[in-house]
Amino acid sequence: MNRKTAIDRIRERSTPWDMLIIGGGASGAGVAVDAAARGLEVLLVEQHDFGKGTSSRSTKLVHGGVRYLRQGNIPLVMEALRERGILRNNAPHLVHDLPFVVPNYDWWEAPFYGIGMKVYDGLAGKYGFGKSKLLSREETIERLPTIEQEGLRGGVVYHDGQFDDTRLLIHLLRTAVEQGGTVANYLRVTGLLKGGDGFVRGATAADAWSGEEFNLDAKVVINCTGVFTDDVRRMDDSAVATMVRPSQGIHIVLPRRFHPGDAAIMVPHTDDGRVLFAVPWHDRVLVGTTDTPVDEPSLEPVPLAEELHFVMRHAARYLSEDPTPADVLSVFAGLRPLVSSGDEGDTAAVSRDHTLQVSRSGLVTLTGGKWTTYRKMAEDAVDHAAPLAGIDPPPSPTRELQIHGYHLNSERLGHLAVHGYDALEIQALGAADPSLAKPLHPDLPITSAEVVWAVREEMAMTVEDVLSRRTRSLLLGAAASIEIAPQVTRIMADEMELGPDWEAAQLKAYVSVAGGYLYPGSVGEL
Numbered sequence: 022m023n024r025k026t027a028i029d030r031i032r033e034r035s036t037p038w039d040m041l042i043i044g045g046g047a048s049g050a051g052v053a054v055d056a057a058a059r060g061l062e063v064l065l066v067e068q069h070d071f072g073k074g075t076s077s078r079s080t081k082l083v084h085g086g087v088r089y090l091r092q093g094n095i096p097l098v099m100e101a102l103r104e105r106g107i108l109r110n111n112a113p114h115l116v117h118d119l120p121f122v123v124p125n126y127d128w129w130e131a132p133f134y135g136i137g138m139k140v141y142d143g144l145a146g147k148y149g150f151g152k153s154k155l156l157s158r159e160e161t162i163e164r165l166p167t168i169e170q171e172g173l174r175g176g177v178v179y180h181d182g183q184f185d186d187t188r189l190l191i192h193l194l195r196t197a198v199e200q201g202g203t204v205a206n207y208l209r210v211t212g213l214l215k216g217g218d219g220f221v222r223g224a225t226a227a228d229a230w231s232g233e234e235f236n237l238d239a240k241v242v243i244n245c246t247g248v249f250t251d252d253v254r255r256m257d258d259s260a261v262a263t264m265v266r267p268s269q270g271i272h273i274v275l276p277r278r279f280h281p282g283d284a285a286i287m288v289p290h291t292d293d294g295r296v297l298f299a300v301p302w303h304d305r306v307l308v309g310t311t312d313t314p315v316d317e318p319s320l321e322p323v324p325l326a327e328e329l330h331f332v333m334r335h336a337a338r339y340l341s342e343d344p345t346p347a348d349v350l351s352v353f354a355g356l357r358p359l360v361s362s363g364d365e366g367d368t369a370a371v372s373r374d375h376t377l378q379v380s381r382s383g384l385v386t387l388t389g390g391k392w393t394t395y396r397k398m399a400e401d402a403v404d405h406a407a408p409l410a411g412i413d414p415p416p417s418p419t420r421e422l423q424i425h426g427y428h429l430n431s432e433r434l435g436h437l438a439v440h441g442y443d444a445l446e447i448q449a450l451g452a453a454d455p456s457l458a459k460p461l462h463p464d465l466p467i468t469s470a471e472v473v474w475a476v477r478e479e480m481a482m483t484v485e486d487v488l489s490r491r492t493r494s495l496l497l498g499a500a501a502s503i504e505i506a507p508q509v510t511r512i513m514a515d516e517m518e519l520g521p522d523w524e525a526a527q528l529k530a531y532v533s534v535a536g537g538y539l540y541p542g543s544v545g546e547l
């Protein structure tokens with residue numbers, strides 16, 4: 022995965038790509054893997070960095086969706102549970118079984134959630150994770166040592182999957198490249214190209230670094246732009262009705278002492294009737310989320326004061342120590358691309374979860390869904406798009422396709438476990454030059470070797486790419502990540518042979534973005 026190689030390939034291309042994918046999040050990366058694995062010549066372009074949109078901002082769960090079970094949406098839950106199992110088989114270094122405990126404070130909760138979770142186990146069938154069971158009050162406290170004990174009667178434990186969203190994203194993109202695909206970040210689609218027959222035949226794109234403009238000819242174009250879906254649909258037809266309405270969800274990140282247990286906490290009914298999670302992740306605790314409609318899509322959504330109060334209030338209600346703003350290590354917001362409606366007459370709605378639409382001019386739009394179901398979404402999209410390109414591809418092989426990094430015992434690789442087999446090469450960088458193996462900050466699991474690796478092998482172009490998405494430093498400690506930004510900038514500048522102007526601009530840009538991840542009011546001296 023090398024940007025220069027990708028841009029050279031794009032520049033030298035004289036025949037149309039079989040498929041052009043716009044958007045480098047879960048949906049786009051999934052389509053790139055599926056199409057490339059079926060032998061198609063595929064190009065994926067992302068306007069910013071891979072995962073800058075929603076796909077880096079999830080709750081990090083690979084789950085069937087207990088919420089959908091409560092709504093009685095059984096087919097959706099079954100599809101997600103199946104995908105959960107497939108993903109764990111194909112990326113065991115990234116997806117692992119996590120117990121979730123629903124603490125019970127009312128008499129009816131144990132039978133109600135106990136039966137519900139048995140149904141959840143049953144729906145997973147052969148793709149099941151661990152079995153659910155009822156817990157006594159003592160067992161609940163053993164699993165959740167810091168749970169609020171006043172009025173606690175017991176709990177129900179069930180199992181779901183957990184992952185690192187951007188690590189999976191990067192590994193999917195690497196898989197796509199290994200299958201012959203081409204991917205490039207910082208290449209923004211600015212318009213669509215149409216043939217004399219009015220069919221979409223590619224797109225124009227601009228390189229954010231060089232300013233160079235490209236005509237990307239393609240037999241079919243797939244719009245995987247999340248909350249920006251309608252912007253691209255309007256490049257095709259300025260009169261189309263709005264299809265996607267963004268809904269914001271935020272998380273706070275707390276030190277592990279707030280919830281040192283190995284199980285996650287699942288609160289099935291918050292004040293606004295939603296579910297809330299407190300999930301152990303990379304030795305921190307993620308607490309969220311919210312559901313707030315917003316008007317405009319944005320690449321850097323901002324948590325609202327009422328969302329912060331809501332999450333802090335619920336954290337205080339369920340944890341024995343009430344977190345204060347000073348305890349919050351990071352705050353991040355993401356936008357769900359919720360599908361409100363589509364144009365009638367030209368759609369192919371394949372699943373109740375995600376939406377696949379083909380416009381009259383042949384633009385394919387894939388949106389909605391969730392991280393967990395990205396593989397199935399991608400398979401559906403390629404099945405529908407390939408005939409539009411005049412291609413009759415073989416069936417998707419992705420149910421059994423190992424994802425880059427595949428490693429069965431990665432837990433023994435320490436904090437590098439999520440890198441799977443790449444961890445050995447990162448360790449080798451540190452062995453060859455011990456200065457690279459030292460942690461950059463006492464509170465963050467990041468070494469210089471990971472920075473070098475991200476630049477050399479994973480198309481990291483900016484300090485933010487490294488600190489937010491190649492490593493998770495920004496989410497694990499926004500203030501600490503700002504402290505190490507100068508060192509990271511230095512290492513990157515050396516590696517990329519860039520000068521002091523680049524360094525100064527990068528540092529400024531990073532401090533500005535990372536400031537938005539500090540709990541408001543705890544900003545302090547930057």
Ligand SMILES: Cc1cc2nc3c(=O)[nH]c(=O)nc-3n(C[C@H](O)[C@H](O)[C@H](O)COP(=O)(O)OP(=O)(O)OC[C@H]3O[C@@H](n4cnc5c(N)ncnc54)[C@H](O)[C@@H]3O)c2cc1C
Nearest residue numbers: 044046047048068074075076080082210247270391392393
């Ligand atoms: C708060 C929250 C929590 C969630 N938690 C979970 C969870 O725990 N588990 C789960 O399964 N799912 C979860 N989801 C859902 C999941 O994160 C999303 O469904 C998924 O990430 C959407 O991916 P996407 O590729 O469709 O969109 P995105 O990730 O937003 O990708 C779209 C990309 O298109 C790019 N783009 C836009 N316009 C252009 C252009 N003109 N040219 C080039 N590129 C362009 C954008 O920059 C962006 O990177 C959560 C969502 C939210 C908001």
